[in-house]
Amino acid sequence: MDFRILGPVEARRGGEWVALSGSKVHTVLAALLLARGRVVSDARLGTLLWGWDPPVTASAQIYTYISRLRKHLGEQVEIVRRQPGYVLRAPGARIDVVEFERLDRLGREALQDGRHVEAQALLTEALGWWRGSALSNVTEFLLEAELPQLEEARMFALENRIEADLALGRHEQVTAELTGLVAEFPVRERLRAQLMTALYRCGRQADALHTYYEGRKVLVDQLGVDPGEALGATYQAVLGGELGLAEAGVRGRHGAPAMLPAAEGELTGRDGELAALMARLGAPDGRPRRLLVTGMAGVGKTALAVRVAVDSAAHFPDGQLFAELCRPDGTAKDPGEVLVRLLRALGEPGLDGAGPVPDRDELVRLYRARTAGKRLLVVLDDAAGDLQVAPLMPAGPRCAVLITSRSRLARVTGADTVALAVLDDDDALAVLATAAGPDRLLADPDAADDLVAYCGGLPLALAVMGARLAARPHWPARRFADRMADPRTRLAELSFGDLDVRRALLPSVRRTTPQGRETLAALAGWGTEPFSAREAGTRLSLPEEEAERLLEALVDGSLLDLSGLDPRGLPLYRCHELVLLYAASPVAHDAPAVR
Template identity: 80%
Template sequence: MDFRILGPVEARRDGDWIALSGSKVHTVLAAMLLAHGRVVSDSRLGALLWGWDPPVTASAQIYTYMSRLRKLLGDEVEIVRRQPGYILRAPGARIDIVEFERLDRLGRAALRERRYADAQALLTEALGWWRGPALSNVTEFLLEAELPQLEEARMLALENRIEADLALGMHEQVTAELTGLVAEHPVRERLRAQLMTALYRCDRQADALQTYYEGRKVLVEQLGVDPGEALGATYQAVLGGELGLRGAGAARGRSDVPNMLPAAEGEFIGRSAELSLLTARLAAETNRPRRLLVTGMAGVGKTALAVRAAEESSGHFPDGLLFVELCHPDGTPKDAGEVLVRLLRALGETGLDQSPPRALDRDELVRLYRARTSGKRLLVVLDDAVGDLQVAPLLPASPQAAVLITSRARLARVAGADTVALAPLDDDESLAMLVAAAGEERLRDDPDAADDLVAYCGGLPLALAVVGARLAARPSWPASRLADRLADPAERLAELSFGDLDVRRALLPSVRRMAAEGPPALGALAGAGTEPFSARDASVRLAMSEDEAERVLESLVDSALLDLSGLDAQGLPLYRCHELVLLYAASLTPEDPAAVGPVTSARRFPAAHDSATAVG
């Protein structure tokens, strides 16, 4: 059971929302969650529900709300009458305010102990529990009583996280954020002092002084006070040139530290659990090599997640962030020498321009790379790896370094515990992604069309990005126009293309990398629909034994073209194909360039069925 109050008050069981209706029920639940297992008196509940003038039937109405909550929350939650009120017990439940307070406490301790990287990671995770203004669907009386202290706790956590960022030398990254925060909270002196520090370290001394003068004026005019000790001391430090980086964060300010991460594209939506797992593993202090894998089908958002995790973990890697794409745009693997040369140039190796990359000895390049990475705290992001052999020469020599890999395939070099398998986004996240690209008002005006667009994209971020980009480029189009164009399954993949974004082209390398039997097998499964099926079911379509069919299906799973969908009643694996992959499979023919392998192998399978009904 999950409870959330750092945003709208919500309850969730096994990932499904529990329908709580009305501000009064939300208020009662929030009040008991905020009590942290203590009794909430009837008088307290009455004041939070009705203010200073509760009705004469207040006790009876509170009893009704409690009964309704017991019914909705089920046996996992116990609401007990204990004089003079009620108490809520939910053993094993996850409550966002409890998680926030725990991580905030640990983050503050790390900051006091000058473990800045740990503090940054803990406080970032703590702030991640906030989904917007807290308690946004309760009564005004509860909001007035509890919101100020919750907001103050959030602001203190934010200031502490920025303190850790600055200690790690991330002044350039936080300057824009601090500028907005100071504008929003002009009398918070610590934020203003932090902005002055960041500006000074960005060689903007005049702007740092101007920030102080503006703050002094605001404090005098609004509060009638002069700047406090912290802000005054920062002002003096700017004048005296005393705000340079020291200690662990100093390396972040060096101009020779490489940062090859690509710029983020659009708003990062969803994936909070996966992001927390990756950042926690990257933050772990260990002398063993860290190798993390993000896997999933084409277009599911592997690169976006890896880049975001690398950005949020940058403070742990003061010697640099490396990023390389291991495949060309058409999906063919890049030469190892070409990739090593790019990495070595970023690490400061000279003399590599004298010979074409392919003419250099690969063993010598590997030796140089190992020497350059020895003892370094680096994060290396290897994007779109084909397999273990391609990755092996690119692993740094330092045990303090970490490697974050994205691949459509599972890699033997990465343990299952360090593998994050991405599933498609859920409907709410998909809609949020479309709203971020096309605007909320436009989709709100036609909710049916918005729902259709979400359904046609199947939760695939690449497809959603195409739809969002097309809507943004055609502001005069209603959402229903694009939904109508996507409604025909036979035309959907053609419509899911815009500029460099193309779902069909993204799926092509997955098919090309399969063994010869893969494409015809995929084509034969095109009519299976999106419901889970077993190897026995597939053996009929593939005209082969169940064992042979399972081997073929597992190869499709390894190519990220099939998903494992659980077990059947006999404990045997069930498989499921994404609807857009089905549409692609239905279009495969022996003449298709993706359908590698001899045509004779395709003849051993029945012709692909028309999947329009199954998918559309």
């Protein structure tokens, strides 16, 4: 079976289209496919079919639509009743959105590694699965719930494909395409920066500058914000004549690897941490520069590390390396796999996949030989632990390493560890205002304050809500606040495109021991007030010393915070409200542990 939702919702069996009629039937099928094997509740189906006012016969009508699907799809597809709803099982079926996401992921990895030819091919193939506007024959309610994140994923893949095209010197071929895209999406700064790059390389410097000035006016007029760093940096590069075509691969104009992803916009509320890390990287004192940024999931570790690395590039003329050490599901990558990518970026021959890959010890030897004596900055993102990081340490004191991890690492001293906390209310409000526009929040300051409170100062949660506000300019902020008010559905509301708070928290919980997860679940109903190990021991029916050991392990995994001292001088603990909501959800109990 073939299923398609990236266009009209359709099903095909053996090359023949399956006859399905009516937007309601297509909506039920699309909802089951988008659930990716999870149960879709009757309530969810009712909302997607009829909005907030389903008829009294909703259950009977849903059953009718399910029956029609079973009849038309045949024995290759099983739609099973699982309380409180239905789940679709179709072993071996091909679903276009799944294929798109797989190819997009591989394309992003290739782009990050500087394999631009491969990235361009993969991303072109991924975009080929789109046949127009997704979900074009479903109800308006499903369209409103699912289309924005699908379209955002499509645009991100398109921007990455154009990035690969530009790296391959295809600026003349993409200029017309980019001109049309910028006209259609005038506030997407990355597209505008890409158009400026293409125009400049085509010898049209004046047009590139005009594109910037036009974009700055649009951003100020429509959103009340100035251009972000990416667009501003491209403007400065045009003025300075620095947008010449780089050499192939991840290697820059001077042969140095340049693997850093693009830095995000302004890092609100992180001035002190940014300054401290910049000072440490910029002033070597003979000590090994091994810096760690730690904190809970979604607190902005990667964003800070990338900004520091980008701003410190002048101190590392031999290049900057970047590696993600964990997959999206939280499983740790093998250090050998990471070393192969880093060595490719450093120009090590024989690692193109044509021959056998050396064993890990040999890879470590090659890596240390390639990094010895060089002024390199190595950014290791989302490290799972010390054993994973050890083989990735470069040789020599001239190299620096910047690590992000949800856990404290023994090989990084406390003086070189920056622990990120959540943002205070003022900074959190500024993050929302940057994404949604200040006028939007000033129109209903009480709703804005509620949104800040519900996000708990977590930058990822604020980014999600800001993106949703920007994507729904016709919705008042109060509507979002009302939807966030129910703790039972709050985490579901904090998802947009590739941004998902619940998915970000999953690896942290999965990396804890079974006993630690049981402890977290037991604390889920406690609330956010600080508590001591003695109080936790009473609640868990454990001795105080055992309770303290479990709590400290959760602190090490950034699932608990320290919150002062009790009258005896012993630590008090506090759990973030979004972590509590996640700990109380079924998915936190069902996910298998990983290491």
